[in-house]
Amino acid sequence: MAMTRQPGTDRRVTRSRRAILRAALEELAEAGHAGFAMDSVAHRAGVGRSTLYRHWNDRTALLADALEELNVQPAPGPEEADPRRRVELLLAHLCRAVAESQVGRCLPALVHAAERDEDLRRFLDDYTSRRRQALTAAVGAAVASGDAVDVDPELASQALSGAVFYRRLMTSAPMPEREVAALVDTVLGPPPRGRR
Amino acid sequence: MAMTRQPGTDRRVTRSRRAILRAALEELAEAGHAGFAMDSVAHRAGVGRSTLYRHWNDRTALLADALEELNVQPAPGPEEADPRRRVELLLAHLCRAVAESQVGRCLPALVHAAERDEDLRRFLDDYTSRRRQALTAAVGAAVASGDAVDVDPELASQALSGAVFYRRLMTSAPMPEREVAALVDTVLGPPPRGRR
Amino acid sequence: MAMTRQPGTDRRVTRSRRAILRAALEELAEAGHAGFAMDSVAHRAGVGRSTLYRHWNDRTALLADALEELNVQPAPGPEEADPRRRVELLLAHLCRAVAESQVGRCLPALVHAAERDEDLRRFLDDYTSRRRQALTAAVGAAVASGDAVDVDPELASQALSGAVFYRRLMTSAPMPEREVAALVDTVLGPPPRGRR
Amino acid sequence: MAMTRQPGTDRRVTRSRRAILRAALEELAEAGHAGFAMDSVAHRAGVGRSTLYRHWNDRTALLADALEELNVQPAPGPEEADPRRRVELLLAHLCRAVAESQVGRCLPALVHAAERDEDLRRFLDDYTSRRRQALTAAVGAAVASGDAVDVDPELASQALSGAVFYRRLMTSAPMPEREVAALVDTVLGPPPRGRR
DNA sequence: CGCTAACCGAGACGGTACGTCCCGTCTTTAC
């Protein structure tokens, strides 16, 4: 976020922090929460192990901080006027995110860790709700404009997001983007005026 | 299942296995995948540590086997003729399962572990698909009987299950049973003939 | 010792005992006292591990018993009238025994084990003293016959045996038989009348 | 030797190493090679078990190193001009060493271990030969000065040392110092000019 | 522009869990 370093901050500190957080995320994505080893992170970041502990109290603190890093711009929000189309774009983006992005790779580790760590729990809640707000709004707009049947936007967006996360976390076949339209049809009803 | 022990099986073996698997599940639910310690399981089961390794090659093997234990009776299947009502009952059961049962408590750990372990992955896939088959069938029946709008049963059951798992895994507020009806309405359309 | 089996003894018992003791000695010679594993002995003897424990209380008891087996015929005693020559023959035999026989291979293990085990200690004492009695007698005869200078037979036989054991246990070059004559010359003085 | 620590060496390392080696020797003397447990050594040295393995690869490496410690000043060498008297002093010192010193207590364990470990074998060879060099030289001097009969100094020193080790390792009655003079008389012939 | 304080890497330290191996005891089953 802060593009310019704090005046009272040592240049080396920022450099180290950045490298470590980056390495931590890679490590988490590759090895998972269980295999996440401080040694590996340090080595990967080209940094002494002590430097990790100088900046974070322990494994968990570093992990939480690294994941915080992912919290930027959950969905930049496609500029799309048609609300139903907007729903589809948001979901397609979600499909891509959970399947390919760093956060997607960390998702299982994160879900597991959040179960026991208060900070991570909060982070996951935030991430989730922020992400879904845009979707819920788009669904609401679609309902209002008559592009969708009269559903509860909140529940509908849970069902839509849910399907995507469900496929990612509970099965070995994540939702492909091309199924998004059909999914939206299923929850919001068929597109009006035979648009598809 | 088998009430009488196998003739060629040592009585102690069955006793140990039973106690250990039970302890393992407790341990997993309490400490998660990361904190799951063989020592603790052994102690909890009142058994020597070597006995664990005698029956399972390592942590992961024990874990997989313990979780297999949960795989019984995914949904005892409510005897309900009305297909839409049946969908609601299955979902309500799922809500209860993910929120309260042993498997629910283990879910985050399982999701995480499955990401890296082939056996656990398979187990989770099985568990998931078996569980959803009943739901998909019920949705199909509802559609056929005119109790639901014309949705793709497969996608609809993903959306329905998805919403429940999503709430359990990604948020700190699992889906309460009382919201199930509204969820079903959202995905399958409002109940016909103003039944509710 | 007992060549004929006790009337009340099961034939299998004697068979097992024999096979086990034999296997134990091989194991001891190959793996030493530390590496001596009951499992291996049992397997080598083609016998169940429990059978070992039925006949001996523990590792040490079996070991002691096996070594007892070696106690037969410490030195068959060469039939040799000339006492000095007899000394040489006894020493040559000792050289061969410590270098090549089963007891020789077990010697380091035995020395070590005797340090802590009362039974083995006694066994080793017996073995040692019995072996040396013949030598001491021969030295005494040599002295009496004027074949040797006037030495204390006891101390001389300790010096002679000692040299052989010393080479075997403390160095990696055991005493070769061809050095025996020189050794005897050293301790008993040069042979009289330039016999060599 | 080095009274001041190496500049590049962590103070803790020297402290740990010292404590551990000391503890290891105590342990070896008390429990023997078989009973020598890393756990016990660590505990005795007031050190974590991992510290042992940080400095030595395994049990054997530690053992070898600990024994190396004993290798200092095999015999400080009594300042004695009379060569025969010098032989007696060296032997008396050896008697004391094998009976009472740390190395003496470890001797059976060492003999046993050397049988299977290359490093220990080398150590024992070194120790033995270094120790005997002084004795052989003294015997040679005694022969040269006419204090002894014309014996092969090498074989004579083997016979002398051998008697001492033989008594220590093969019997339960180590050679007492007061028998040393008689032993020397036996091998080197009676003292000249009736000095005793 | 030189000093000092902070940061840095390297890695030792006490712990704890892992998975392996063996011991001595025991239960069960087959002959």
Add this chain to the structure above:
DNA sequence: GTAAAGACGGGACGTACCGTCTCGGTTAGCG
């Protein structure tokens, strides 16, 4: 009734990390 098979609790081994610590060496940025 004896033996084989092998499960059991226990405990040491050697490995891998954890989080803490000590150690010098470097470097930033203030004076």
